[in-house]
Amino acid sequence: MSVRLSDEPISDEHELSQFRSGLEGEGAIVTFAGVARSRTPGGEAVDRLVLDHHPRLTSRSLDDIAAAARERFDIAALRIVHRRGAVAPGETIVFVAASATHRRAAFEAVDYMMDRLKTDAVFWKREDGPEGSTWIEPREDDLAARARWSEAPCPE
């Protein structure tokens, strides 16, 4: 289980290579890269995305999400690498990978980790552009995606 915050640009190829080098014969690898957009959903240009973070709670939140994925899915290994600070359009914000004996668990683990990361990771994001800066509020569709994953059985 590898979880890391990065101040430097993330190389998806390097992360995949590193991840593969640590595997032990699993038959499935699923990766996801979240990339900084060059425009807001409203079409305005974005010069950079800035991720403010907490010195301890941010790392803890990533560790918690990774541990929950390990607990929940039959996966062999996982990796989360997340940027902090200023991110240029086109750069990877977050790289997530999971390996498993069969593909379904790896797909689901990455899907789960991304839904958790989008809502539970301790970051505050700001888009800077020619028209000014905007702090990004929690999004309803991200909260709805997070709610797909129940945390405990319903009480009988």
Place this chain on the structure above:
Amino acid sequence: MSRVTGGRRIVRIGFFGRLREALGDEREVPDERGETVARLRVRLAALHPGAARDLLSPGVRACVADAIVGEDFPVAGQERVEFLPPLSGG
């Protein structure tokens, strides 16, 4: 434990996200006996009216020693209190 500066006890207040942008990384305020999170919010809002809306918002959570605390949590005597705006996620 709040520290003593110039004969007064001081509580450090940490900010993140848009509050950090408005108020900086940290401010120091005199430690007031019996103060709760709710009362500290009101005091900070009076000191920084430009950020009052966020400081008083229930969506902005208070955090002490890396744990989210409620509005009635006693902040008097704490070394540092942090205010966390709603998370935007990763």
